Amino acid sequence: MAGRIVIGLDAMGGDFAPSEPVRGGYMAAKENPDIDLILIGREEEIKKYLPSDLPNIRICHASEVISMEDPPALSVRRKKDSSISVGAELLKKKEISAFVSVGNTGAVVSAATLKARLLPGIERPGLAVVFPTMKGTPVIVIDVGANIDTKPTHLLQYGLMATVYCRAMWDGVDDPKVGILNIGEEEGKGISTYKEAASLLKQSGLNFVGNVEGKDIFKGVVDIVVMDGFVGNAVLKVSEGAAEAVVKLLKQEIYESSWWTKIGAILFLLPAYKRLKKKIDYSEYGGALLLGINGVCIIGHGRSNARAVRNAIMVAVKEIKRKVNDRILKELGNLKVNIGGEN
């Protein structure tokens, strides 16, 4: 087993568990005989959905389930035998190199932070999401809600972790541009945490380009936008909501149109629409990345289907192969500013 990559998958997380996680895990394991997959959750239920046995799939029984609606921190403390708690425990013991879940985001963040702990020097984990842009290049938004008690050094560390992630994972992006969210583009505007963070980022040695407005995120003017978890969570949810609303309103318009338009839309628009949906569906990007954890942790969308789960696993595998965490630790030492205390 030495040297083999072992991935732990939360089989009970998400809106379509255990069916879709199990099927997605199966896809990934079948396509990649060089990785080992541990399905974590209720054994009987997992077996029901597993198409067949594979030599590189094992089941780790966990009797409890943290639902999407459960209070995150509390349920991690109470449900010690939940798939999420057990997965985080395996990550802590280094029995798995990565934990992948499409379950309760807050619970995964809590469990991973509490058990696997943070990388030395990192004060808070950052949840990063990859968005598509109009330019065609992706953009990383960090933090979308792992931490709402945000200090300037956290924002600096988000910028660093995302920079390392870009460099390591995306070929051809050697010096990713980092922006910080703000109101307007004037320097010195905005709240004090952001001002101080901008000043740290400026001296850090990262490719910091200054303030970025919300409207610029999707334009692809930068590769990384750092913000605090409260704002970032709103940004993430509102983006999803706005995109969904536009698509729904367009559908309504077509539905309320003449039968001509309806037939036309079905005949001509459907393929373009399907490709669009694939582009804006962030499950295609493999879910959110919980950066800063001592171990790889990927959190997919609750609505993930099997394909999205498979994609999330493949992102985790790539993150392990490209040694993202080792590189974060190395780069932390190269920063030209004081990154704050230990965690």
Next chain:
Amino acid sequence: MAGRIVIGLDAMGGDFAPSEPVRGGYMAAKENPDIDLILIGREEEIKKYLPSDLPNIRICHASEVISMEDPPALSVRRKKDSSISVGAELLKKKEISAFVSVGNTGAVVSAATLKARLLPGIERPGLAVVFPTMKGTPVIVIDVGANIDTKPTHLLQYGLMATVYCRAMWDGVDDPKVGILNIGEEEGKGISTYKEAASLLKQSGLNFVGNVEGKDIFKGVVDIVVMDGFVGNAVLKVSEGAAEAVVKLLKQEIYESSWWTKIGAILFLLPAYKRLKKKIDYSEYGGALLLGINGVCIIGHGRSNARAVRNAIMVAVKEIKRKVNDRILKELGNLKVNIGGEN
């Protein structure tokens, strides 16, 4: 002149000034002979774009212009003869009942707050934007950036002002539902300002329904969502960006498709698309409302065309006729919690 409504319009604001503001003002004045309109800005330039003289249009010369890129507070202090400063001065002197601008938002907020001042009892102005929802009903998001140093009482006051606005302006909405933005829907989550504000709103007597997530804004689950100006600005800009990106990506998909799809899209989709654009274009709603100012103040989008300017003026007229500010003052006295100190 007694009893006539007088509106001041910033003729120099926005991306298409003075042409579009002047034309929009002309439209409004021509359609509504019962209102008086004062065009504020460079007389010679205004005259160039004014289609003809009307008995209810006057020009108030202002020699300076605050551009969209000028630093807001600073330019208001420096450019005392700018259309925005002069407009705010007229509002202060009650020579106009409302000031309408599609210019530099921050400058209008600064000028109006500094000169016309706030309603007694209101601590900070709130910039409110009306969004369309999937349900078909509109939703007010407040504050989208008038104030970034936000206290719990400010959030309470935003909820109150928006409630009064809904009741006064929208027929059939007597008891608008107020939500507060947060991460997740659990009570007690989120940062302390929001927690305290939620507690105030709960006791206020307003129809407060609790926490609302970013993704719910466009679903129409509430009529009003309160948040601080930093988050609100991000929410506003990101919504615009996401909607724009979806539309652009769809266009790209169509463009890259077969000529079949292209012809189909042009023939069948264009009318539906145009109606959609009208629905999601917030200039159709008459721009943002700067609530809490001692006088009516409407700030339209910088990209406003003549029609959007006309719509913004009509919102201002309605706000005056329906005595929104008088009603805010009255309702402040009816609140069941302490609203904080005087401004």
